[in-house]
Amino acid sequence: MGLKNDERPIIIRKPQIGDGFHIHNLVQKCKPLDINSLYSYLLVCSHFDQTSVISVLNNEIVGYISAYINPNQNKTLFIWQVAVHPDMRGYGLATKMIMDILNRKQTKSVEFIETTVTPSNQASMSLFEEIASQLNANLKKSPLFTSDLFGKLNHEEELLFRIGPLTK
Known part of the structure; x- marks a missing residue:
């Protein structure tokens, strides 16, 4: 895969119902x-x-990227999952997708971005640190879901990353 001169440009768009199966397949390729x-x-x-x-x-x-406006904090966009095909990493695609979401009319009132990241997921940590830097916004990290909340799944804790306030 990768970016080659003979390939068509990347299209960034809203997902459609017919994309669900293909998204599921993509996420399976995106450890962890x-x-x-x-x-x-x-x-x-x-x-x-x-x-x-x-x-x-x-x-x-x-x-x-799956994201939604938090119903309990209507000025907060919660980014649930970010997946980039392993062959496409390092091209800034995740950043472009986040910026696409932030530039939509449906997110004009967003003042904060939140997400959770496991401590071992350095790629996601770097992504959201870069997003905060590009948006010239504060980034606050705090515990949200401790590992014991996942029962016997042996799941790492999830840290809450809160970026903002955003200035548009």
């Missing part, structure tokens, strides 16, 4: 991400399409 049910990806494509995004290269989904 948790793989959610296919049903959950279908719901993202139908219920959260205005705040989520996919990237398509040569008719293949190579990037995906």
Whole structure:
């Protein structure tokens, strides 16, 4: 895969219901991400399409972000999952997808971005530190979901990253 001169440009767009199966397949290739049910990806494509995004290269989904406006904090965009095909990493695709979401009319009132990151996921930590830097916004990290909340799954804790306030 990768970016070659003879390939069509990457298309960044809102997900559609027909993309759910392909998103599920992409996430399976993106260790260490948790793989959610296919049903959950279908719901993202139908219920959260205005705040989520996919990237398509040569008719293949190579990037995906699920996000939504937090119903308890209506000025906060919560980024649930970021997946970039292993062959497409290092091109700034995740940053472009996040910026695409932030530039939509549905997110104009967003003042904060939140996400959770496991301590061992250095790629995600670097991504959100870069996003905060590009947006010239503060980044605050705090515990959110401790490992004991995951029961016997042996899941790392999830740290809350809060970026903002955003100035647009």
